[in-house]
Structures are given as structure tokens and as C-alpha cells.
Amino acid sequence: MPHVKSQSHHLMRSPVLAWVGIALIAVALIALPFALAQIGTAWVRIANLAILFALLALGLNIVVGFAGLLDLGYIAFFAVGAYCYALLASPHFGLHLPFWLILPIGALVACLFGVLLGAPTLKLRGDYLAIVTLGFGEIVRVFLNNLARPINITNGPQGISRIDPVSIGGIKFNTTGKVFDLAISGPMKYYYLLLIVLIIAIVINIRLQNSRIGRAWEAIREDEIAARAMGINTTQIKLLAFAMGASFGGIAGGIFAAIQQFISPESFVLVESIMVLSMVVLGGMGNIWGVVAGAVLLSFVPEILRYTVLPVQNALFGRAIVEPEVIRMLLFGLALVAVMLYRPAGLFPSAVRRRELAKADARLPA
């Protein structure tokens, strides 16, 4: 009989070693943007996007991975967060609230939207829930795209520009600054900001997962009827999942708006929801580290391909045989397929998913 050990047990085995490991990782993460900047500042931006997506993936993981609710409209919460920030810190309404004030507002509003989405859909399962959430995502986007008349709220497809960059304690995040003799570019500053937010998000995720709430999510994912019979208020617990997931999206959206300084509804299309979902599934649903890895991987792979496809072709054939962007997309698509074929439960499956998979005869009668 296989014995299950919670993941934390491995780390706990030797606290000293664990701390050394953590310290090493911390140093590596702090040094990372400098290393990346050596190759090109673009890589720092890519890293930032990767972290942003990791935040989104962590949020979606609560809904999909923990609670087992398939959500295809997750990007809507990202959009809500981004628009909250944009409306409260741009010339559009002439409001310029500080970053640390808007972020919680964005999280709260996104959270409300999460409940709004969750409430009518609680009875739906699986693919039906997927389609409703998808519809919800589209509804939010269409509203953002059209709330420009009769009263101009979102400025419609034109988007909102000149959004305030993050500014904390007088430090502007969009310009290059100096710490001692070290030049720290805008993207680098955002990297550290994002990293801190990500770490907080991971800690929250881990703590939620190993809590009474986390167990309740697992229960409804495994068997909703049994969960209800065990006294779990599934309505509340599902709404909580939607709300928590949505707040992560809202926060990520706010930071996104600040980094881009321009947002428009076309950034919040269905494909983005699917992308985030792919990160969650491909990384390993339910496993926090897997999900983060999935986000980082799917953010980096296309960019790495962008940098390598053309040179590789040139080296091999002396010229581009097939257009690089076509190859990039083909390889990306194939990579998605290949990973799932070889690791159907994701790259780093959670223990629970692995067990699901081990049940080889999933639909054998009783």
C-alpha cells in the first residue's frame, strides 16, 4: 500500500538544510534580474510577465485545482483589477490614488465579481460550469469594450492610457534608479515588487491548502454530495474559492495596469483565460509549485523560441526555411501536446492527482 506523505515533510526533515536551501534560492532570485539584464532587459520584462502569470495561475489554481471548479473566464478578474487601477490612477477620471490603496480596492472589487460569478453557477458542474464562466469572462470584456457610451466609463476599445506607474515612497517604478552604484531599471524594480507579491501569494496558497478550508475544497472536488453530507456548506465554500481566486486576479491586474501604463479590453480575451488554465493544468493542478512552474514555463517557452528559432534555422540552413513565428507557434502547440501526453497529470502533479491517474480503470463499474 502506498503511503502518502505531505510534501512539507520532505522539507522539514532537516531544518538547517532547509534554511540553507531557502537562503540560496533567495539569493538566486534576488540576483536573477541582474543576470537576465546581461542578456537583455527584455528578459527581465519576460520574467515580470511570468510572475504576473504565476500570480494569475495561483489564483485560478484555487478555483480549478483546489475546489475543482472549471473556470474559463478567469481573465475577467484580471481585467477588473486592471480597470480598477486604471480608473483610479490615470487622467481618465483625473484620479490619482496611491498604489497601495488601489491594490486592495482592486482585489476587493474582483472578489465581488468572483462572488457575482459564483452565485448563479453553484449548481453547475464540469463542462456546464466551464461554459458559464467563459460567458462571464466575455460579458465582462464586452462591457469594458462598450461602457463608453452613453456615459464614458471605460473609454471603450480605445483603452485607458497614461496610467500612473507604481510609486512607493517617492520611488517611481517606471524609471531607472540607482542603489549605491547599481543601476536598477524600471523592469527590475517591478521584478522585486512582483516577487514579493508572489511570495506572499504562495504563502497564502500553501496555508490555505493545508487548512480546514483547503480540506473542504478538496472534499467538494472529490465528491460534492458526500461533502455536503459531511456538513460542508458547499455554497459558501465554493463562493469562497471564487472570491479568493478572483482577488489574486484583481491584484495581478492592478500591477499589470501599472506596468503597462495602458490597458484596453483586447488584453482580456478568452485566449488569455485559456492560457492561464493551461499553465495550471500543465504545471500540475493543485500543486502550488507545479502551477508556478507551469506559468514560468509557458511564459518563457514562446520567448525562448522567439530568440532561437531564427538563429537555429540560419545556422542549419543558412536562411529561414519556414517563417520563425510559424515554427514558434507550432512548437508551442506541440509542446503542450507532448507534455500532456507524457505527463497527463501535469509536470509536477499534486499527490492527489497522481493517485487519480493511478486509477487506471477509471470507468470500470464499481
Place this chain on the structure above:
Amino acid sequence: METFLQQLFNGLTLGAVYAVVALGYTMVYGIIQLINFAHGEVVMIGAMVAFTIITLLANSGLPPVAIVLIGTSCAIPVCMIVGYALERIAYRPLRNAPRLAPLITAIGMSIVLQHVAMMVWSRNNLAFPQIIKTETYDIAGASVTNIQIVIVILCLVLMGGLLWLVHRTRLGISMRATAQNPRVAGLMGVNINREIAITFAIGAALGAVAGVMVGSYYGIAHYQMGALLGLKAFCAAVLGGIGNVPGAMVGGLLLGVIEALGAGYIGDLTDLCAVPWLFAGLAARCAAGEHISLFGSNYQDVFAFLVLIAVLVLRPSGLLGERVGDRA
């Protein structure tokens, strides 16, 4: 009234297109409870192949209907092969994997199919040669074209054929049996793999027909055309109750009509000038003959999705979907 009738015809045609694509989703879903997210791409390939053939033969002197038929009969086998390949490569190995795994491979295959199509047929919007003369008929003041009529009829015929196949033939019964319990179906002597492959091929053939329909009705094909169409059709299938043949039909037609009526009437329904006492400030502008609508045709998708959500909230397994009561 004319306008209403016109909108109804508009919606029915659009809905018929959705319905045929939705049938493809439903066939596959019906048998392995899998959303074949790459079905839209199969439709696209169907349109593209037909485009190539029809363009080649456009000036051959053959009667236009013959050309379209030849185009369709070339598109069908190609799509069937694509459908079969999809099943073999992306779905069969994952039959026992967690539910979301095939979703991701489907997305991957969609990307691949799109970009292969882009290599073959270029990035451009391809204009279908308009070889079939559009005849417009006047029905009680509403204009309907010959192509529209053909589309709606074809859609009904296809559904009828599928219903017959699924409920009256041995293949159909064994397909449904496989859907409900593949292993026990195997114990009855059903070759499940073959059965599933056939279903994919049938679904893909429907996709091919849909592709030709879309291409020749709208006159345009593009390597990404499948995505949105697939999405809408998928919604239609769910609306009707996914896995259910008449459901796909009803869902498709309904979605088409909802969209048309939505586009046609949301503006009127939310005309602020209709309730002048509510918005006194707008009185002057309204008096000038302006219509100030809160929402307009731009919200037709919202409208469609809201109806979809409302239907699902009231009937959690779609309009005609079997309510599989979760027995405790």
C-alpha cells in the same frame, strides 16, 4: 413585423450554421464526454480544402453546384483524417487521464492545426469564389437567399440523419452504449477504439460540411476562422444539452435567433428615450429624434451569454440534456 421576420430568418441561418458545428461537438462529447476543442479547426480545414478545390474548378465550366459538391466531397475525407488523427494523437492516449489533460492537448492541437493551415493557405483572408448566383426571395417582406434556404434544409437533413444513425442503427446503439460504459460495451463485443474513431470521423465530416457552408455563405475563409465559430457552436451544444443530437440543433438555432433578435432589439428595449420621466436630462436630445440606448447591438454577445446562463441555471444540463440525477 417584417423586421421581426427578417431577424428570425437571419437568426435561423446563423443558427443552422452553429447547429451543424455543434453537432460535431455533441457527437464526440456524447461518446467520450470530451470537449473536442479542436473541432473549430476541423471546420476551418474543411472550409480551406473546399476553398482550394472550388477555386481550382471555378473556371472549369462545370455547373457551380457540381463544383461545390466536389469541393465538399474532398473536404469531408480530409477532415475525417484530421479528426481521426486528432483522436489518435491527442485524445486516445489520455482516455484515462485527469479530465483537463485532453483539454490542453486539444488547445495544443488547435494551435498546430491553425499554423499548419497558415503555412498552407497563407495568413490572408481568402475570398471564396462566388460561383453560385445568389438569388434573393421575398417572403412576407423579408429577404431570404437561396443559400440560406439550402443551409437550413441541409442542417435539418443532417440532424435527421444523425438521429436515425444514433437511435435506429446498431452502430448508433453501440455508440451510445460505449458512451455510457466503454468497458462493459467492450464486454458486449464492441471494439471501443474503432467506435470512438468512427465517431470522431463522423464529427469531423460534419465539421467539413459546416466549413463549406460557412465558406460559401459568408464568402470568406481564414486560418483562425474556426476558433470563434467553434466557441459559439460549443455554447450552442451546451445550451441544448451537450451530447444530445436534437439538443445541438435546438441550441444552435436558438443561439442564432437570440443573437439576431438581441442585435435587433436590445437597442429598442433599452432606449432611454422610451422612459423620458426616468432621465429628464435627456429630454432635449430625445426630442431631437435621437435614440439614446443604454445598450445596443454591441451587447448582443452579452445578451446571448446571459440567456445561456439563465437557461443553465434553470436547467443545469441544458434544454434537452438528460438530467442525470446524481443519486446518493
Place this chain on the structure above:
Amino acid sequence: GKEEPKPAAKAAAPAAPESITIRIGHVGPLTGGIAHLGKDNENGARLAVDEANAAGIKIDGKAAKFELIAEDDQADPKVGTTVAQKLVDAKVAGIVGHLNSGVTIPASEIYNQAGIPMISGSATNPQVTERGYKVTFRVVGRDDQQGPAIAQYLSAERKPKVVGLIDDATAYGEGIANEVEKTLKAAGIKVLPREKGTDKTTDWKAVLTKVRRGNPDAVFYGGMDATGGPLLKQSRELGMKAVFSFGDGACTNKMSELAGPAAEGMICSQAGLPPQAASKKFLDAYKAKFNVEPILYAPFTYDAANLLIAAMTKANSADPAKYLPELASISHAGATGKIKFDEKGDRKDAEITIFTMKGGKIEPTAVLQGGKSTKFDDFIKAAAAAAAPAAPAAAEPAKDEAKK
């Protein structure tokens, strides 16, 4: 494989140590729904760069070898900023692009910080140049130049009483439709409530039926040809007789392919002078090189790239800081007519050409400039007379074309 092989560069490098490589970036979507336009834009810029290389331009006394770095922004603002940074990292001297306004705006923040000039050949949203960035330019007309122009032409020439307005709910489509609406209303013409589809809509019948109810004499659609074609076709199927008019996004020959005979008589506008008018040379070269017709904005990106090169040549430097002033004050006869920038970086006195679909091809009918409409033939004559010595190459072949 349309890319040029580069063995020549390798061979030339050791022989002429005096050469410098100047990188010019081009960005547009090469994948996604409007990838064909992105490729078209890239081709335009590539043509300019190849021509410059063939011309053997010398900068700072060295043989300048221009290298076009083409990137795919997927029409996605996120990707756009990443790619922008990649080009900045690659130390490009200037940028041609991006295609979409929505991507151009955030990307220009990055170019602005890096001080690298950027010229878009297709971003028409006013916001692109409204933020006071010194390095942001465009050679295409703004929505608020083009929209009023086509509206003026429409109201002056066709005298409609009621006009229906449809757009595709994109920044471009809605933007230009808004401008058209403003101008029409100012002219006292009744405008029906705005109808919208999306940039992927192919079934317009519901929307058109609604518009039909208002009995418009003319309809304007803000959107691209891929959606405009079906729209036009379906309007005729619904028995609509109104004149249909479009902005530059749908001002292509594709319209007649997509709409068939229904396209006949539609009118549309393009910023600048049409290639036929300004430079047949461009058309021929493009066709010769890529074996296809330019689709839409290629002449503009061609001009944009040429502008960068011309400014560098004039400043005798590829250093952005040095050639930027030259660029800002440049006066250049391009494939789309004469180009000068105003202080915002927009094209000064941009002409807008009005086309009419005749026999399946769009043909220029009038040129609008500063609110004044001139018949195309008259304009060509006047231009030929006035500028014969200055830009013969530009005007002469155009005249031939116009006479056909």
C-alpha cells in the same frame, strides 16, 4: 522563404572594414487574426531597407548596411512591450511599427524611455501621439483626420439625409466611426444609432436589418475588409440600396473579392496619396520582390523605414539622439505622398484620398486636404504642375495610372 540570404554581408565585412551595420526594427502581428496585415507591413519596411542597402548609402563616411529585425507582437499589448524591449536591447536605431494602436501605445513608452524613434505606418488612434513623446511618429492619418474627411466627402458628394453607422468595436473601427459621426452631425445629417459587431463578425444580417429599418441613404462602416466584405455582401442580399463607405481598413481590392458585385460603387478613404498616385515605383518594386500585391499599409511602412534612413543619412549618424531632430523636421516625398511631421509627430497636412470601387478595383476619385476636396484628376494635374521639378518620379507615373 522571402528573407534575403545574407552571404553578401559576410563576404563584404572583411573587405570593407569601414562598414557599419544599422539595425531597424519592425514590429507587427505575424500570427493571429490580422497577421496578413502584419506581414504586409513588414514587407513594406523590408523593401525600403533592401533598397537602401542597394543604394550604397554612406553614413559617417562608412558604408551603411541596414538590417531589418522583424518581430511578431501578436497584436497583444503584453507581447508588444516585451518585443519592444527586445528591440531596445538589440540597440536598434529606429523602429517601424507597431500595427495596432493598442500595442503601439504601451510599446512607445519603452521606446520613449530608450530615446529611440518610432514611426508607425498604421496606428491611427490619436492617443499614439497625444502623450507628448518626442520620439513617437506616424505616417498614417489619424482617425480624427480620416474620419472627418470621408464624412465630408460623403455629405458633400452624396448628400445623404440619413446615415447608418456601424463599427467593429475595436479601437480603430470605433475611433474612426466616432469621428465620422461627429462630422456628419455637425453637418446636420441624421445619424442612426450606432450598431456594432466585432472584428471577427461574419454574419452582419441582424445588425444590417436593424440599420435597414432606419432607411439610411448611406452607411459608414469602421472596420477591416475581412469583416467589411461580408457586411457589404449581406447588405445587398437584404435589399439595401444605400451607399456604403469605409475607412482605410476596408479600402482594399479584397472588398470586391469578398463582396462580389455588391462592392461596386462603394467608397472609402486612405490616408496620404495612393501608391498609384504617389509612386508607382513602389508598387512595381513590391510586386517584383514579394510576388504579391501590397494589402494595405505596406506603402506607409515603406515610407516609415525610408524616413528613418533619410533622417540618418541627413544627420550623417545612426545615433537616435543625433538624427531625431532631422526626422522631426524632415520633408520627404514618399510612396504615400509628401511627408512632414507636426510637433506631435503626426503627418502634417495629410492628404486623404477617396476611392470608389469600379469594376472590382478601387480607384481614386478625390483628394481631401485641409477640409478641401479636389477631384483626383485635377489634383494630379495641379500637383504635377506645381511640383514637377520637385517630385517628378512621384507624380508622373501616377498620372498615367489615373488616365487609365
Place this chain on the structure above:
Amino acid sequence: MTDRLLVCDGLAKRFGGVHALDGVSFAIERHAIYGLIGPNGAGKTTLFNLLTGIYTADAGRMQFAGGTIDGLSPDRVCERGIARTFQNIRLFANLSVLENVMIGRHVRTKAGVFGAVFRTRATQDEEARIERRAHELLDYVGLADRANDIARSLPYGEQRRLEIARALATEPHLLALDEPAAGMNSTEKAALGELIKRIRTDGVTVLLIEHDVKLVMGICEHILVLDYGKQIAEGVPEDVRRDRRVIEAYLGTVGDDSIKVAT
């Protein structure tokens, strides 16, 4: 007056044309083991589903521990003190045995998001208590050494016992067991019978659906027999066993003799 824990009055439930339950009334006394038998499709499981709020009754009233439980949602019913097991085992199959029982503690604990995220003292204490109690319960049903196994990997009989442990974790007054002995052999059934008796001794009232006549007759004080949704007999095992209608509908024509054969 005897202490009646559950009183059901005129319960009815229809599915389309099927009268799954048709005016069923009965009462269960505190600390009893109450049997519910009847042919397949008689409505036994449906009765459980009404009781635990999974279905709502078309008619009838249910009084539990002095208050009504009509129309309560399953989780509220559980909170009131009714726990159940399922005919076709519904464990959280991919979770560990221990986790399954810990989830059972959900309804008696209260830590929320705040507590989880900030790991407050109170939350940590509560977690420790949950885990300790779960281990105790596993020990109680004899699964102590299985705590870390995955629920699905347990043999049938142990899965049944785990379901009981999970149900007990909710601290019920009434434990409703739906065919807990299905698929067990005689020896295992006997052990299960002992467990049920012990649960009752420890103060929990038991409502038992079972087709194993020997087991039912052996441990129940009182038995209700349903057929086609109607109650056809009620009483002590000896009487029920001799009831003509029960023999006809359920036990089989050969009467007592069949019981021997069937066990």
C-alpha cells in the same frame, strides 16, 4: 414518554411517475438500532436522502431532536446531528484515510481564511485537535494503521468502516448506515455488527438499511419494512420476520428457511 430522537410523519417523494416514498411515518427512539428493510427499489435510500436533505420531500414532516429538519440543506442537517454513509461508497477516494476523517470534523470546527492565512494560535490548536480526534476515530473503527493510505486503495470492508469513522467525526446523534455490509462475507458482517452495537453503546442512535436479514434481525430492536414506497410492516424483528406481506415481498416464499440460505 419515551425519548424519541427522530419522528417522521407522512413522508412522500415522487420521481416523475414513480412514487419512491408514499406516506411513511415512523419514530426512532434515542439509543436504538433501528432497521430499515424492503425489496430493491422500495425507497429506503430515498428515505435517507430526504432525511439528510439531499432531496426535499414532496410531503410530510421530520422532527429531529425536538426541532424540525424539513427543507434543511444537507450541511445544516449534518450540523443538527445526522450523519450517514452511502450505499455505493462515497469516500473522498483520492485523499488519505486520515484526511477523510479530518474532513468529517469540518462541521464542528470553525477556522476561516483569516486563521488559515495568519496561522493564528487558535487555528493551530484547532488543527491539532482535529488531527487527534481523527486518529482516535480511526482507532475506534480499527483503521489506525491505515491512516496514511489512500482511501481508494482500501478493501471494500475497510472502506465501509472508514465511511463510518468519517460520519462519526461529525459527532452525530443519529448515524444512518446504507447497506454497510454489502459485498462483505459472513465473517466480516459479524464484525461489522459488533462495531454497530458498540457505536450504539457509546451513545449514538443508529438507523440501518441492510439486505442481510441475519444481521438486521440480529442487532435491531425495531424494524421498518418498505415496499413500493409504503410501509408494510413495523415492529420487533420476531414479528416482522413472520409477517406474511414481508415474507412475500422481501424474504421470499419459503419464509424462514430462505433466511438461512441467504446468509
Place this chain on the structure above:
Amino acid sequence: MTKSPMLRVAGLAVAYGGIRAIKGIDFEIYGGETVTLIGANGAGKTTTLRAITGLVPPVAGSIHLNGRDITGATSFSLVRQGLAMVPEGRGVFPQLTVSENVAMGAYIRDDKAEIARDVERVFSLFPRLRERAQQSAGTLSGGEQQMLAIGRALMSRPKLLLLDEPSMGLAPVIVQKVFAVIESIARDGVTILLVEQNANLALRTSDRAYVLESGLITIAGKSADLLSDPKVRAAYLGE
């Protein structure tokens, strides 16, 4: 019975994800026999049947049907060789009607007239099914579903019928009925392998029996002998 066995299982081992559920068992069944397999929960009875019908691949050993090696064959091909199974939990097709379920049993056959005759036979064995012919199988009660599963299995005219716990969850009356039918099938010459928890009943119905314990066969013999074997009585008959 001196002929070669109809079914011969030799050295069979089956594993689920590395854990062996069957650890090498040998047994055979001769034509016309009814053989019972008893054992505690999780002993591996179902797994044995699954391996025979090709639902799980064995990791070792061989299975021969009528002298032909069928190890690792797909289940649909085995049906054509005369094998049929009533799976644990019945496995009716819930959304198909009773008639369609019965028709599925004859999936491999083409002789319309004969099929009609067999449908008749099944309906006369289980009159209840005739009453419910047009009802979806999912709405049948447990006992009716069990009858349907048996009737359906008979439709392929099997030579070897495998039954997995046919009495599970059934009311005593129905259990009697089901066993009566099994006996009548056996009288018609169908070879039967019966897996049962209700050891008493199973041993009374069968000719020979095997006892499976933790994946190994520990006792084999005549059913009547096993009924009186004290070890068997203690472990499986609850005495």
C-alpha cells in the same frame, strides 16, 4: 471430464500500479461445469475475472480458452470466442432502454431471427424485464438491473459465463430468483464461473470451487467438500 479444460489459467499475476493483486494462480474450468470462486474482500476475485476478460493486462502467466491463448486479448475479441461476463455492479447502460440493453448483448450476432428468439427466451426467464422493456435501464431497481445484466450476457450465446457477485445488494427474494436462473442456465450447458460473497449459496449451486486469499488460491475442491471444510466454514460461512 477427461477432455482438455475450456478455460485454463496458469501462473496468472495482475498488478495495479505496482501492487500485485493476483500473485500467480492456476485453475481450470471444464465445459459444462459451474465453478465458484470465493474469497474475502480484496482477495482478487474481481481482478481475476477482469484479467480473463481482458480488462486488465496480466503481468505474468497465461490464459487459454478452448486451447487458444487469449492472454492480453481485447475484451471485444473474446466475446466472439464465446465469453460473456456479468460485471460487478451490473454495468447496465443506464440511458438505453431495457430492450436496447438486451440488443447490445447480441451485438456480435447477425442472425435476426435467432436473436428475436433469444430475446423471447430472456424475457420468459425474467418476465419483469418484458414489463419494463421500454424503460431506461438506469431507473430499474437493483434486482431488475441484475436480471437485465444476466439476460444481456446470455444474448451473445456464451459458452462461458462469468458472474461477479450477482447477489450483491439484492433483497433475499431476488437472490433466490437469480440463483434459480443461474442453475437453469447451467442446466442448458453453459459453463459458469461464479464469484460470490454469499459462499453458502454459491457452493450449493456449483460443482467445484476455489478459495482465493490475498491473491493466491489456497483451497480447491468439490463444492460440497468445501461446504463441510471447517476452515472454509469459519472464514466464509461465518461460523
